[in-house]
Amino acid sequence: MSGPADTGEAAARASSAGGSFPLAAFLSRWADCAVQDLAASDSQTLPLSTLLRYAGAEDLRRWHGVGLGYADPRGAPWLRSAIAGRYEALGTSGVLACNGAQEAMACVLRAALRPDDHAIVVVPIYGPSELAVTSLCATSGVALDPDRSWSLDLHRVAAAIRPNTRLVLANFPNSPTGASLDRAALDGLVALCRRHGLWLVNDEVYGRTDARGGAAPVVDRYERGVSVDGLSKGFGLPGLRVGWAACRDEGLLDRAMAQKSLLSSCLSGPSEVLAHIALGMEGRITALSRSIGRRNHRRLRALLDRFPDLFEADAPANLAFAFPRFRGAGGAVRFAEALARQAGLLVPPSTLWRSPLAQVPDDRLRIGLGRLGSGPALAALEAHLIRSAPSRGGAACTG
Numbered sequence: 001m002s003g004p005a006d007t008g009e010a011a012a013r014a015s016s017a018g019g020s021f022p023l024a025a026f027l028s029r030w031a032d033c034a035v036q037d038l039a040a041s042d043s044q045t046l047p048l049s050t051l052l053r054y055a056g057a058e059d060l061r062r063w064h065g066v067g068l069g070y071a072d073p074r075g076a077p078w079l080r081s082a083i084a085g086r087y088e089a090l091g092t093s094g095v096l097a098c099n100g101a102q103e104a105m106a107c108v109l110r111a112a113l114r115p116d117d118h119a120i121v122v123v124p125i126y127g128p129s130e131l132a133v134t135s136l137c138a139t140s141g142v143a144l145d146p147d148r149s150w151s152l153d154l155h156r157v158a159a160a161i162r163p164n165t166r167l168v169l170a171n172f173p174n175s176p177t178g179a180s181l182d183r184a185a186l187d188g189l190v191a192l193c194r195r196h197g198l199w200l201v202n203d204e205v206y207g208r209t210d211a212r213g214g215a216a217p218v219v220d221r222y223e224r225g226v227s228v229d230g231l232s233k234g235f236g237l238p239g240l241r242v243g244w245a246a247c248r249d250e251g252l253l254d255r256a257m258a259q260k261s262l263l264s265s266c267l268s269g270p271s272e273v274l275a276h277i278a279l280g281m282e283g284r285i286t287a288l289s290r291s292i293g294r295r296n297h298r299r300l301r302a303l304l305d306r307f308p309d310l311f312e313a314d315a316p317a318n319l320a321f322a323f324p325r326f327r328g329a330g331g332a333v334r335f336a337e338a339l340a341r342q343a344g345l346l347v348p349p350s351t352l353w354r355s356p357l358a359q360v361p362d363d364r365l366r367i368g369l370g371r372l373g374s375g376p377a378l379a380a381l382e383a384h385l386i387r388s389a390p391s392r393g394g395a396a397c398t399g
């Protein structure tokens with residue numbers, strides 16, 4: 001395990017200059033031979049007809065009258081009000097609606113960080129978020145600890161703080177590890193950030209599928225907390241491209257808005273209406289996403305338990321994906337490549353979350369479990385395992 005990886009700074013800057021996003025490169029490399037997908041971390045999507053069936057009279061009126069001109073740059077007030085209502089004590093002005101969670105993240109980071117600042121990133125994290133920070137200022141990484149259920153060691157965060165540290169960036173519930181913060185850990189992180197006057201920006205897109213229900217949003221616990229969230233994951237609606245940043249500091253949101261105006265003028269009007277309908281159905285959609293994930297986790301567990309020499313399965317941490325250790329002799333990367341090449345099945349290895357900032361174990365696979373149609377993909381995984389390890393004796397696949 002590495003601690004705060006100050007020595008990773010130069011490498012981080014070099015990698016951000018290239019702008020590489022290994023997960024996207026992996027998906028695009030194997031896209032042509034993919035017939036089954038266990039790579040996706042978004043939950044089962046809903047068709048337009050289902051959303052409209054559950055729409056109330058007001059939303060149906062909006063839907064039939066929706067304009068296709070430029071919309072409110074911060075998001076329609078009724079959409080921001082519905083988003084704000086999900087948090088404690090947050091008004092409409094505490095929400096900036098964006099085209100997906102990642103746009104919200106990029107705008108907040110650009111608004112909060114200057115070139116002579118320093119930031120701390122909890123690793124592993126979604127590649128574009130890490131690159132957004134390392135392209136803006138000096139950055140240190142603090143790794144989640146694989147030997148302690150991916151917990152965050154606050155002493156390591158404290159040790160990484162410098163006089164010019166401005167921000168801590170995290171992704172809890174985390175992808176790919178599934179780690180989440182319990183109440184005490186979140187309180188400890190907030191107390192540390194408060195003591196040093198740091199922004200705490202948390203990507204919360206996997207909150208709805210957290211197996212234990214998820215911690216409180218950071219915006220509810222901390223006056224300088226920024227919760228980034230959206231409809232792409234647990235809602236299963238990435239095609240709407242609706243995300244947001246929620247924050248009690250209106251000055252930061254104003255600066256984030258200024259950054260957003262450099263990227264996109266507004267959200268799509270139809271997406272705003274559909275997002276409002278989806279938010280009104282959150283309980284129903286989340287229950288569906290969680291029950292699909294739970295069923296797929298059970299199926300995966302039954303399968304992996306038959307190959308104990310190849311896999312060490314964890315208890316479900318996030319219902320949208322699993323992150324088991326692969327013990328085969330050839331390693332997780334070769335296994336994933338053989339799976340793609342021979343079975344047309346995409347399963348990203350943990351090396352795709354590798355970071356120059358801190359160590360990420362290279363012996364894991366992130367298996368997406370949010371979709372209704374995962375049965376055939378899991379059957380393809382089983383067939384591949386039987387083919388490549390007929391004796392179950394642990395012979396690794398060769399790519």
Ligand SMILES: Cc1ncc(COP(=O)(O)O)c(C=O)c1O
Binds near residue numbers: 101232
């Ligand atoms: C942790 C995390 N944050 C953000 C995103 C991007 O979300 P969106 O599609 O809403 O921009 C992803 C997508 O995979 C993700 O895994």
